[in-house]
Amino acid sequence: MSFHIVEQAQARLNRSELAVPGSNPTFMEKAANSTADVVFLDLEDAVAPDDKVQARKNIIEALNDLDWSGKTVSVRINGLDTHYMYRDVVDVVEQAGHNLDMIMIPKVGTASDVYAIDMMCTQIEDNMKIGKRIGFELIIETALGMQNLTEIAAASKRNESLHFGVADYAASTKARTTVIGGPNKDYAVLTDADDNGNRDVHWGDMWHYPIAKMVVVARANGLRPIDGPFGDFSDSDGYAAQAMRASTLGCEGKWAIHPSQIDQANDLFSPSDEEVSKAKRILEAMEQAKKDGQGAVALDGRLIDIASIRQAEVMVEKAAQIAAN
Ligand code: GLV
Ligand code: MG
Numbered sequence: 446m447s448f449h450i451v452e453q454a455q456a457r458l459n460r461s462e463l464a465v466p467g468s469n470p471t472f473m474e475k476a477a478n479s480t481a482d483v484v485f486l487d488l489e490d491a492v493a494p495d496d497k498v499q500a501r502k503n504i505i506e507a508l509n510d511l512d513w514s515g516k517t518v519s520v521r522i523n524g525l526d527t528h529y530m531y532r533d534v535v536d537v538v539e540q541a542g543h544n545l546d547m548i549m550i551p552k553v554g555t556a557s558d559v560y561a562i563d564m565m566c567t568q569i570e571d572n573m574k575i576g577k578r579i580g581f582e583l584i585i586e587t588a589l590g591m592q593n594l595t596e597i598a599a600a601s602k603r604n605e606s607l608h609f610g611v612a613d614y615a616a617s618t619k620a621r622t623t624v625i626g627g628p629n630k631d632y633a634v635l636t637d638a639d640d641n642g643n644r645d646v647h648w649g650d651m652w653h654y655p656i657a658k659m660v661v662v663a664r665a666n667g668l669r670p671i672d673g674p675f676g677d678f679s680d681s682d683g684y685a686a687q688a689m690r691a692s693t694l695g696c697e698g699k700w701a702i703h704p705s706q707i708d709q710a711n712d713l714f715s716p717s718d719e720e721v722s723k724a725k726r727i728l729e730a731m732e733q734a735k736k737d738g739q740g741a742v743a744l745d746g747r748l749i750d751i752a753s754i755r756q757a758e759v760m761v762e763k764a765a766q767i768a769a770n
Contacts, residue, residue, distance in 0.1 A: 453667040454605040455580060457517050457546075458482040458770050460698040461710035462608075462671060466491035467500030467520075470507065477511040481707045482698065482770075485519040485549050485582070488533050497529050501536055508541035515770075519547035519582055525558050534562060538569040538579065547580040547605060552613060554589035556600035563601040578603060584673070585659055586610025587617040594658065598666040606669035607659050608700070609691075611652060612676070620651065625676025625702075627683050650690060660695040669697045678703035688713040721764045724757035731757075 463481035465472050467488050476484045486507060492500045504520055520537050523529035537545065550562055559581065566579055581603040585591055591614070598607060611626045622629050632651040638644050656672060663670035672691035675684045684706055688699045698714050701707045716724075727744060731754045734742045741750035 451665065451667045454669065456766065457605070457669070458766060459517070459606060459669050459671055460714035460767075461701050461707045462698055463701045463704070463707055464491065464521075464674070467504040467507075468492045468496040470503050473503065473507040474511060475704070477507070477513055477516075479516075479704060479707055480711060481516060481701060482711065483517040483519060483547075484513070485521050485547075487521045488529065488537075489521045489523050489551050497523070501533060505537060505541045508537070508544040513544065517546045518544070519549050520545060521549040521551060521584075522562075524552045525550075525561065526552075531565070534565045535569065538566060538575070539573055542570060542573055542575040542579060545579055547582050549582040549584065549608075551584045551610070552587050552590065553583045553585065553597055554587055555593050556596040559583065559597060559600035559604065563603055566603070580605040582606045582608060582671075584608045584610040584613075585655070586613035586673070588614075589617075591655060591658065594662045598662045598668060604666070604668055606671050606697075607663040608671045609652070609656050609659050609673045611673050614655060622651070625674050626652070627675060627677065627680075627687055653690075653694075656691055656696065657694055664695060670695060672696045672699040674700045674702045675706070676702065678705060681705070681709060684709060685713060715767050716760050716764050720760055724760035727753050727757040728761065 459482055461481045462483040462485060463476055463479060465476045465484060465486055467473070467486050468491070473486060486504045488497065488500055488504065508518065520533070522533035534548070548562065548566065550559065553559060562581070569575070570579065581601060582605060583597060585594060585597070585607055586609070590597060598604060615622050621631065628648050629651050630648060633646045633648045636645040636647065660670040672688065675687050677683060688710060691699060692714055699710045701710055727749055730742055730744045730749060731751070734740070741748055
């Protein structure tokens with residue numbers, strides 16, 4: 446390990462993150478009763494400009510009146526380039542900060558964006574005697590945000606998670622797609638011809654690079670990497686495939702833009718019984734190896750060594766976190 450110790454953000458279960466428009470009080474009530482690990486109440490893109498002021502009032506009411514116990518609740522404020530943002534922060538934190546766990550900041554472009562909201566939250570928490578520090582979820586969804594990711598991730602002690610906002614990211618990078626998340630048949634490779642002249646099309650994952658980059662920067666800063674929305678909520682197989690790709694790379698969870706995606710995300714981002722029991726067997730085998738003075742042994746015909754202990758511990762710790770919830 447490096448001499449530099451990575452401080453971990455507050456641990457929270459974040460397998461599913463349900464997006465709920467602040468303009469719809471009924472949806473917010475349902476969200477409070479849902480099985481989502483995290484719910485974010487939206488003031489940004491799911492709310493039309495004429496509804497912003499009412500949505501803010503609805504969210505303050507929902508935070509103060511509904512029972513959010515057993516889950517984490519967040520509010521997505523408007524972007525720093527809008528005049529809605531300052532009132533989102535001031536009104537929501539002043540009037541409901543005691544009941545708010547996190548603020549989600551969209552379209553973060555630079556570390557100073559995070560600094561600005563940190564400064565506002567610090568003043569309001571101080572003035573209102575809110576005895577806790579509200580955390581930040583940062584959506585990385587612009588080319589600028591992706592370019593400045595390293596500084597952004599380290600910009601505040603409040604930072605808890607990085608989220609890949611695929612829709613805005615596609616727009617910002619001018620990617621040739623209009624769907625929200627998932628693969629694209631135009632992002633493919635054509636194999637060389639076989640002996641009969643046949644060629645195969647192998648689809649690639651056009652979101653591999655940004656998600657992989659986000660995972661690395663999040664983990665290097667002790668933050669949770671979370672995959673964003675998958676728009677086609679009637680395609681549960683497509684959602685599962687995208688979620689498994691993100692999970693395989695190290696993401697801890699994925700957005701649910703529809704209630705039908707919540708349980709799927711909870712399930713897909715939980716290690717299976719089989720994975721956990723295999724991890725426990727690795728730990729037992731390595732414990733025995735240690736007693737025998739060996740650094741590496743064979744288990745089920747494969748080599749395992751001291752690095753395998755760390756991999757297995759990740760799995761076992763995640764299972765314990767879920768069980769404790
Ligand atoms: C989320 O905000 C996205 O743009 O995908
Ligand atoms: Mg967005």
